[in-house]
Amino acid sequence: MLATTTFIASNSNPPPNSSSISPFSSDSKQSHITSINRRSIITSLAISLAPFLTSPQTQKHTHYADSISMPVSEARGLFQMPPVRLTNRYYLVRAGESEYESMGIINTNPVAKTSVDNGLSEKGKKQTIRAALDLKSMGACEGNCWIWPSITQRAYQAAEIIAAVNGIGRSHIVPEYSFLDARGLGAFEGKKLESVSEVYASDSLSPNIKPPPMNDGTPNESVQDVFVRVTQLMSILETQYSEDTVIIVSPDSDNLTVLQAGLVGLELRRQVFHLSI
Secondary structure, eight states: OEEEEEEEEEOOOOOOOBTTEEEEEETTTTEEEEEEOOGGTTTTTTEEEEESSSTTGGGGOSSSSOOOOOGGGOOOSSSOOOOSSSSEEEEEEEEEOOOHHHHTTTOOOOGGTTTTGGSSSSSHHHHHHHHHHHHTTTTTTTTTTTEEEEESSHHHHHHHHHHHHHHHGGGOOOOSSSOOOOOBBGGGSBBBGGHHHHHHHTTTTTOOOOOOOTTTSOOOOOOHHHHHHHHHHHHHHHHOOOSSSEEEEEEESSHHHHHHHHHOOOOOHHHHHHHHH
């Protein structure tokens, strides 16, 4: 099943009360994020549309957010979360199911991220094709785009499929070697996927709680650790590109939910709890 989450931030009023949308406020902006269940997208591909906080020029073909009159130059320099404005349009894609996930096994050790077993399963390939077609129907790559996947096998395979479906050359696929790694789950490595609920229960208490360590080199990362990584990624993207479209392809959902929280200015523990109930 394709699980989709959409989040928009603008200076317009949020939609009427809805059981699926929770409004939040970040400075003078009104932000809202569609509620999703993190556990439900562990083995499914999720697209998150983020054509928001962009410059007016980037938004001229979209209706997702009201434009804000601010020179692009004011958004350059040191990147901080939440950003006053993004200079690019972003689409966030969770890679489809991997072979490990199809077997119900947690695998987050970066040593194995380029292995065949970390590639897309048959179900994952179908999920990715559907997502790529969705991106095409939304015009994500009209006039070109850049695809930034994790070097993790399933994420890079997903990027190749997205590029092929949307007519994007391989030269516009830019592999990311560390900031988009799947969140390291420490001692949960090799356990059943269902056990990840224990990690999310701890996350809801504090974004600084790490999973128990593992002696095989698997990182044990807290939500705050992930936040630091995705902030560094956004700093690179906002410096390297201007008024472009970037599709970020992550091997897991944690990178994306934490990134969403940072972009709209939510307190991390609150966001994790919101997404895991």
